Amino acid sequence: MxxxxxxxxxxxxxxxxxxxxxxxxxxxxxxxxxxxxxxxxxxxxxxxxxxxxxxxxxxxxxxxxxxxxxxxxxxxxxxxxxxxxxxxxxxxxxxxxxxxxxxxxxxxxxxxxxxxxxxxxxxxxxxxxxxxxxxxxxxxxxRRLPMQLAAEVIWTQLPPLTFASRDVAVSAILEPCYDVGGDAFDYAINDGILHIALFDAVGHGIAASATTSLALNAYRNARRLGLDLADTYRSIDKWVAVQHPDSFLTALLGELDTRTGRYRRISAGHPGELLLRDDVLVHPLPAPTAMPLGLGQLTDPIPDITETVLEPGDNLLLYTDGVVEARTAAGEFFGIERLAAFVARALADHLSTPETMRRLVHAILDHQHEQLQDDATAALLTFRPRH
Missing domain, CATH: 3.30.450.40 (GAF domain)
Structure with missing residues (x-):
């Protein structure tokens, strides 16, 4: 050899x-x-x-x-x-x-x-x-199926589904993968701070993907300009309101200090993240703390920022409402309890972060017989500091 x-x-x-x-x-x-x-x-x-x-x-x-x-x-x-x-x-x-x-x-x-x-x-x-x-x-x-244009727009702008450093790991899923339109995620790590965001635009198709695309790039622009979390929210909100006045997005904007575990975030009309510790759901984080993006200027433009401190081994699950609202023909929702239990079970079985998310998306699809009525996106953040 x-x-x-x-x-x-x-x-x-x-x-x-x-x-x-x-x-x-x-x-x-x-x-x-x-x-x-x-x-x-x-x-x-x-x-x-x-x-x-x-x-x-x-x-x-x-x-x-x-x-x-x-x-x-x-x-x-x-x-x-x-x-x-x-x-x-x-x-x-x-x-x-x-x-x-x-x-x-x-x-x-x-x-x-x-x-x-x-x-x-x-x-x-x-x-x-x-x-x-x-x-x-x-x-x-x-590609085993034709990809719709709205999905093409989103997928070409996303970071890799999985990222890991010595301190933190992130893995995401999007469905329906060939027809997703209004959902997206992003992350970046700079000087020990993990920036993470999840977006969910109202509607579907090319119009929703255009709104999400603008929000995603406005988020990156604000981050690269060095704006703080509140100003990042205000910048995205302004651009969406000006360019897409008939639309809006819900979003989670978070920052994790990987050295201390301090997690600061804004829930812009979005479901709160699920905090799992020792493979058990502790609680969802507070939500919402601000108006959806594109509607923030209708009220007080200063968003509330909430904080929590993660412990080594903690997991945060970010998700869009399409995940928990997936339902059977009889109308049974996937729900927060089922979502938390599935992820907790996978973590207890020592599955990797990306494998946990792969199995989660198929559990969601199975629940709704492969026909999602809304985009379903989720990201799992695992905090594992070196010390």
């Missing part, structure tokens, strides 16, 4: 390869490692299956497969079938899960080779992330 040759080849590809070069690159790396074949599988937007990139093949389900276990646990999985070994390594860039790298080899996957597959998968993940903006092949592979 010539790992140095494979690593050098992938390092060179970071600078030179285009999306169309990734299939032959996988073949060359496979030969470097002495394997029989290698294929990149990308996760679809709904996070239900993996699709082979650039080669014929059927999608591989996430649930109940070695590929899915590799994706869900972040560990390499292998099995012996037909006299050869099938190895599935998770493709993870930072904390963002992209898919799995599938390798067929005649050699027994020992500790050395497993580590090599992990290294190769990490480099492939970086290449996929950097190359997907230079063509449409990666995006097309991930």
């Amino acid at each position: 010539a790992l140095p040759a494979a690593v050098q080849r992938l390092a060179d590809a970071v600078h030179r390869a285009g999306p169309d070069d990734l299939v032959p690159l996988a073949g060359q790396v496979s030969a470097d490692l002495g394997a029989l074949g290698m294929t990149v599988y990308l996760v679809d937007y709904a996070q239900t299956a993996f699709t082979p990139f650039g080669v014929p093949g059927e999608p591989v389900p996430i649930d109940g497969t070695p590929a899915g276990r590799a994706y869900g646990t972040g560990t390499i999985q292998h099995e012996r079938l037909g006299g050869v070994y099938h190895v599935w390594a998770p493709l993870i860039d930072g904390a963002e899960r992209i898919g799995v790298l599938y390798t067929v080899t005649a050699a027994v996957p020992d500790a050395v080779s497993v580590a090599a597959y992990g290294t190769v998968a990490a480099l492939f993940a970086q290449i996929l992330v950097t190359r997907r903006r230079y063509g449409d092949a990666i995006e097309r592979t991930r």
Whole structure:
């Protein structure tokens, strides 16, 4: 197994390869490692299956497969079938899960080779992330249904679904992923402060996505100008009122000091975050504390900012009303209690933050028989300071 040759080849590809070069690159790396074949599988937007990139093949389900276990646990999985070994390594860039790298080899996957597959998968993940903006092949592979224009507008502006540092992790979900219009989220970490926001525009479709797009970019502009939380609220509120006078958004705007656990936030007409501690719901945070964005100038323009102090291991769940209002044909809502219990159970089972959210979105869809009547977006923030 010539790992140095494979690593050098992938390092060179970071600078030179285009999306169309990734299939032959996988073949060359496979030969470097002495394997029989290698294929990149990308996760679809709904996070239900993996699709082979650039080669014929059927999608591989996430649930109940070695590929899915590799994706869900972040560990390499292998099995012996037909006299050869099938190895599935998770493709993870930072904390963002992209898919799995599938390798067929005649050699027994020992500790050395497993580590090599992990290294190769990490480099492939970086290449996929950097190359997907230079063509449409990666995006097309991930889409199992046509994406509506409103959803295209939102998805192209979102940060990765998952982020993690040594102190904090954030993972988000959006549904319906091919037709989301008025929901969005954002986050950034600057000088130990995690900024996080959730937006939910009134209505649906392209009009809602235009309002959300403006709010999302006004939020980033205010943050990058160094405005405090109250002035950030006022800036977004002003822009929405001027540019979309017939619309408004509810929102959560939060700041977590990762050194102290101090969490400051504004609930602009939005449901309060759920605070979970020791895998138990403590309470929802106060809501609302301000008018929805676009309506704030109708009242006192100074929003109320509430504070709480998170303890190490605490989780905050931010969500839009489409999550708890998902309902069965008989009219039974998903509800706050079911939402909190599901997340608490997943955390007690030691599921990762992104896997918890993946399973949550499918629980919501199952509850409403795959037909959501409103956008459903949620973000889970996990506080885990180094000290």
